[in-house]
Amino acid sequence: MKKFENVVQLIDNMTNRQLRNDYNQADYRKVILPLTVLRRLDSVLEETKDDVLSAYDGMQEPLNEYQSEFLCSISGERFYNVSRYTFQRLLDDQEHIGMNLRNYINGFSQNALDIIRYFRFEDEIERLEEAGLLYEVISEMAGINLHPKAIGNIEMGYAFEELIRRYSENVEAGQHYTPREVIELMVKLLYIEDEDELSERGIIRTMYDPTVGTGGILSEGLEQLNQLNPNGKLELYGQEINPETYAICMADMLLKGLDPRNIKFGNTLSNDGLSGKHFDYVIANPPYGDNWSKAKKAVEDEAKLGFEGRFGAGVPKVTDGSLLFLQHMIDKMKPDGGRLGIVLSGSPLFTGGAGSGESNIRKWMIENDYVEAIVGLPNQIFYNTGINTYIWILTNKKPEQRQGKIQLIDATNEYAKMRKSLGEKRNYITSEHIGEITGMHQGLIQNGRSKVFDNQDFGYYRVTVERPLKENYTVTEERLQRLKEQKAFNKLEEEKQNEIIAGLQSMDGETIYHNRDTFIEALNNAVSGIKVTAALQKAILTALAERDEEADPVIDKKGIVQPDPNLRDYENVPMKDSMIEDIEAHMQNEVLPHVPDAWYDPDSIKIGYDIPFTRHFYTYEALRPADDIADEIRELERDIVDMMGGLFDETIRNV
Structure with missing residues (x-):
């Protein structure tokens, strides 16, 4: 033990x-x-x-x-x-x-x-x-x-x-204590690009954890630096919101002979206890899916400052503050070169469509070339959750061979089974697995478990695709009833309502108009003695219209074809060459062959980014041949018949 x-x-x-x-x-x-x-x-x-x-x-x-x-x-x-x-x-x-x-x-x-x-x-x-x-x-x-x-x-x-x-089996969602092997892996990934510098005599570096907990991550950072360089010095900093774990961390700092004043108490998002300080290494396992409503006012006020504050890239939904912590950590890296490691759930990879706070944050990180690598971890390695988790490695000073690139490493199968579970933790990452993962990262390896992409590969244009509004018009009792439900019509005095209904009923109910302009001309003749406002005409057209693919497209007074809101669709167009070229090519190849009358709205274009990690490592497994399945079913049927026969024989003998 x-x-x-x-x-x-x-x-x-x-x-x-x-x-x-x-x-x-x-x-x-x-x-x-x-x-x-x-x-x-x-x-x-x-x-x-x-x-x-x-x-x-x-x-x-x-x-x-x-x-x-x-x-x-x-x-x-x-x-x-x-x-x-x-x-x-x-x-x-x-x-x-x-x-x-x-x-x-x-x-x-x-x-x-x-x-x-x-x-x-x-x-x-x-x-x-x-x-x-x-x-x-x-x-x-x-x-x-x-x-x-x-x-x-x-x-x-x-x-x-x-x-x-x-003693915390009912720990709040997201507060998942970090397994030591995950911390070891994350610290190694942080140090791996700096090993030569960290081996220099008298080297001094700083490390900061904004959700420091009991200080376990900082302790591992100190331990690994001491192993690399016994003469090196690592100054530790952090902030913690829970008073008990804060006290334990402070005590640990005292016992290590370090300055406990470097650990601050309070909510990192609403009150940066180390404002103005920046660090060589920033590392954390923040709460997953943690509601940040208590810090909402402070965060939104700071977001209004743009990049003068910590949250200039955007604000995510209040139900998950992961990307707020990530923005904060990027802000805390030393401007002349810092490295960042963070453990996150899968949500920050893809949550939020183009134009959302989450997507805008990813856009900012990727376009500024901060994201170096993302490692997919095995599931069931945390004590209080079995969800999939990922280590993100970021830096504001990529080496030349990594510039404009993001490495994805699939380490979901790099684990061994535990002899005895600890809460939800049933798996652990061995030293050999850590060596495999860090080796793939350091060598920028490309194989079935490690892939390197251009930053642009994760970007896309979200385009609104429109199709023409096509309607027929006629006067029937059913459609007249719909008119009586229109707000603009109901505002009229009863006498005027009756006049309009009478005028419409004078039109030929057998005639179906497939062109709006032709119908409006007939409508004006039918109600020529009645003042029809634009709002009232719109109500009449809405009530008497039905979608009809055989009808002519509706064209406004400027000669512009009107879109049908019910047929509106959205396309995510991958970034490749240039925006217009990419979208035009996508429309020609993917949209127009199926709906030739479609077009896109240039004013609707939004740029989005997501990182579909799982999709990039998905391997198709062919279905078993139908004959093999049929043979297996027949074999099972024979086994069942034999079992039933034996059961009946036993029953007869007992009788």
Whole structure:
């Protein structure tokens, strides 16, 4: 069993023993997450605890900056605790366990205390006291060794995420914690173009995650850079909206000796906590299909700024903010060269037709040559969802061989089955699979699993195709009844209505007019003594008309053929050469052979972009021959007859 799995199992066993009868399972996290963070901090400070207390002796509160820095130097960390208690020492006084635990928590340095307060643990301390559980819970947690020598920072990060997953089975839609192998793959795809630079001595780079969660993605980025270059430095930044995961991430930063102030709290879409800062690497797994209505006003206000803000390319439907996060992340890349990795569902690939917010965002990204590659991942690799997911890799500084190109990699079959499922996670990506995928990306390989396209291949013109309005006109009782339902006719006084009806009834009901102008001339003669406004004439024509393919096209006063709204259609014309040439060729080859009287409206043309990932890797499988299917059916019929015969024989013997 891996170290983090062992730790999680110990904590889970304790939770089930101590909390089951007094807490709903959904509330376990309110106790377990802050206690695990506290125990981790406690374990880290354990060796230097007495030295810190000796140094603190005689100091007066509040401590000044120099005193705090001195105590940090004694603890060997970016934080300290000046309470005389530890988890182990809390057990010496069972009667006052609550008061002493509060004293212990308040003894942390301000930066650690600020983190702990995000858990709002005070309410749970009181609840545990009232239930008589506090001493037992602290006692069991004190027995779990969370010292970095027992479980390293990476493994501890796994443990936190597994605890969150385990106690969050009803996690909100879209909040899917990222499997480690997916993070590893995404970071490798980010670093792969920069490996030479990242190997240089003294290199300093920055990485930012706008939906940082517990910080697992940033931790993997740091780990991989350390493997590439032990002398390199990666400064980590992020923002998180959930107070619990934010606190865990901040604690992890403290424990790594990094600056937790680089992690901001709040909604990234409505309030960029790192406004004005840009980064070498931007990486995230934002919520899928997440409703962003709470940030709607702020987002729409910023969108009005155009590209002076983050959302100048467009605003998607409020039901899915994925493309807002992607725009934000592009904005956060360093202007002189940054790389971006993001995990998304399939929706951002194709949702929204030409002219929609989603399509306009894709148009902006592709026409600015930001999209480098998209990797289709296996399904059932996330803990809380089985949907298809994709890693997008973007950059604002493509190498020459990739300029104007987008690589699609189908890695949907690059997985192994897990021995035991974890929630929805039944598959995982092995190291060998990661090597295969990164190899195809690095080599810009073209084969059955990797294809390279021109940017233009994903663009199209959406064209409105019209067909002429053709109607016949005549006067029948049925059509006169329709006239009485027309709004313009109903507004008339009853006397005038009767005059018009009488005039129309004077027309030859046997005559069917196939030309509108001819009918209007006959109509004017029939109601010559009555003033007919344009609105009233339109109502009469609408009521007395029926579509008729044999009729003449309707032509307006300017001699322009009028389109039939009921026959209006739309064509998506792939981009190839130039707009007019592409559309004209499409009309000649695809439309006019079927409807020779069709035309397109030049003013209706919209440019759209989508990325039909699955279609590009679809392989047709021929249907089985009918004779083979028939033979199989006959074989099944023979088997059924034999089974029934045996059943009847057994019944007869029993009788």
